[in-house]
Amino acid sequence: MELKEMIGRRRSVRAYEKQPLEESQLAEIRAFMAKAVPLDASIAVHAEILDKAHVTLLQKWDAPHYISVCSEDRPGWLENVGFMFQQVDLYLQSQSLGSCWVGMGWPDESLVPSGMKHAILMPFGKPKSVPERTCAEDFRRKAMGEIADYPDDRLEAARLAPSACNSQPWYFVHAGENVLHVYREELNVIKRRMLGKYNPMDVGIALAHLMLTNESFAFRREKDPPLKDGFIYMGTVELN
Ligand SMILES: Cc1cc2nc3c(=O)[nH]c(=O)nc-3n(C[C@H](O)[C@H](O)[C@H](O)COP(=O)(O)O)c2cc1C
DSSP: OOGGGGTTTOOBOOOBOSSOOOHHHHHHHHHHHHTOOOSSTTSOEEEEEEOGGGEEESSSOOOSEEEEEEEOOOTTHHHHHHHHHHHHHHHHHHTTOEEOOBSSEEEOGGGSOTTOEEEEEEEEEOBSSOOOOOSGGGSOOOOGGGTBSSOOGGGHHHHTOOOGGGOOOEEEEESSSSEEEEEEEOOOHHHHHHHTTHHHHHHHHHHHHHHHHSSOEEEEOOSSOOOOTTEEEEEEEEEO
């Protein structure tokens, strides 16, 4: 199944069979990760597959495998990680595997390459009887009117994107038929502590969905950012 077809079917999986996957399947996943499209190719990213012995988790559930993603900490690093690894999330689910973004978990410190920071974990494995979603109604998401200045079918894929605590921080403002400014909600101090790191990643995830569902996708940051009250400018996309 094509990655874009998984946008309307994927879900976070939090119950896994214990047995590890075959090494050949792990090799295919590594090969896919190596060719994930970046949002900013100048930012170095390192990803590896770890087992449970090398991660610390706050949650009670676990999985046989964990992708640990580390990156250079440069402007745009979190959006870039979100953009790249949402492609991996969709790939895993297209292979009938389960996966979930996990912020509340960390790899052994010795496994974070020097000059990089840990960004996120993505547990994966064979899901324990998780039904696939089949339609948009299966998603608990904001309405189109809450994420854009006016309804635009091209934004449906972004609307369905996963986000930390399902916060769905993205907001799109049209600057022309095919040009949209992308914002995220400005958080209060308390929410910032919880979601501050993850909301830029969430925007990258939503942008990955736009890249996969549009014939052409280009992203840039305007030198003179267009301001919007209560929102933080993330960039501008051009779709076709
Ligand atoms: C950046 C990010 C961090 C997340 N961290 C966690 C986490 O620590 N634990 C968890 O159980 N789910 C986590 N999630 C999963 C979200 O809760 C989930 O994507 C959201 O509720 C929407 O549900 P869905 O993925 O099933 O569509 C995270 C998601 C994202 C995008």
